[in-house]
Amino acid sequence: MKNIDDLVESASDLAERGLSKGEIADELNVSRETASWLVERSGTGTKPTPPTPTGGPHDIHVDWSAIGRDSARLHHLGAAMADLLSKQGEDIDLTIGIEKAGAPLATTVAQELETDLGTYSPSKHQWDDDDNATSDGSFSRNFAQIRDRDCFIVDDTITSGKTMSETINAIKDQGGNPVACVVLADKRGVEDIEGVPVYSLVQVIRVEADE
Numbered sequence: 001m002k003n004i005d006d007l008v009e010s011a012s013d014l015a016e017r018g019l020s021k022g023e024i025a026d027e028l029n030v031s032r033e034t035a036s037w038l039v040e041r042s043g044t045g046t047k048p049t050p051p052t053p054t055g056g057p058h059d060i061h062v063d064w065s066a067i068g069r070d071s072a073r074l075h076h077l078g079a080a081m082a083d084l085l086s087k088q089g090e091d092i093d094l095t096i097g098i099e100k101a102g103a104p105l106a107t108t109v110a111q112e113l114e115t116d117l118g119t120y121s122p123s124k125h126q127w128d129d130d131d132n133a134t135s136d137g138s139f140s141r142n143f144a145q146i147r148d149r150d151c152f153i154v155d156d157t158i159t160s161g162k163t164m165s166e167t168i169n170a171i172k173d174q175g176g177n178p179v180a181c182v183v184l185a186d187k188r189g190v191e192d193i194e195g196v197p198v199y200s201l202v203q204v205i206r207v208e209a210d211e
Contacts, residue, residue: 009042029101062157078112082108082182085113088180093115095109096139118146121137154182
C-alpha cells in the first residue's frame with residue numbers, strides 16, 4: 001500500500017466482505033480507532049466516527065506483505081524472532097501465536113525453539129463499534145493447550161498494546177506463565193507489558209515537534 005487512499009480502499013473492501021472493524025484493524029496492522037476511521041471515510045460504515053483534533057487518527061501503518069506472501073522470507077523472519085527469544089530460558093516448551101498474523105510467525109518460532117504451538121484469537125476480532133459488546137478471546141483447541149506451562153507469545157505488531165495485554169492475562173488465567181513476547185514491529189516502543197518483557201525486530205518511533 002502506497003498511501004492513505006489505498007488503506008481506505010482496502011478497509012472498504014474488507015468491510016464489504018463482512019469483517020468486523022477489529023478484524024480490519026488486524027488485517028491492516030492499525031489501531032481499532034484507525035480502522036474505524038478508515039471504514040467511515042470510505043463511506044462503508046453506518047456510524048459516524050468522532051473527529052480527532054487533526055481530523056484523522058494518529059497511527060503508523062506497517063505493511064509487511066512482501067514478507068508474508070513468501071514462505072522462505074516468512075521463515076527467515078520467524079527465525080530472527082526466535083533468536084531474540086533464545087536466551088530467555090531452555091525449559092519453555094510452548095509458543096502462543098496471536099491470530100491471525102502472529103500464528104504463521106509463531107509456527108517458525110516454535111520450530112526453531114523446539115516448542116509446542118498454540119494460538120489465541122483475541123477479542124478484538126469481535127469488535128465493531130461498541131466495546132461493551134466485545135466477547136472474550138479464546139485459545140484454539142486444534143493446537144497445544146496452556147496446561148500450566150511457561151510460554152512465549154508471538155505477534156506481528158504492537159499498536160496500543162491491548163491485544164498483547166489481553167493475551168498475557170488470558171494465559172495467566174489458564175495457569176500459564178508468559179515468559180516473553182516478540183513482535184515484528186513495536187509501534188509503542190515498550191520494554192514490557194503486564195510485567196512481561198517485549199522484544200521486537202523493529203521499533204517505530206514517531207517524531208513530532210511541539211506546536
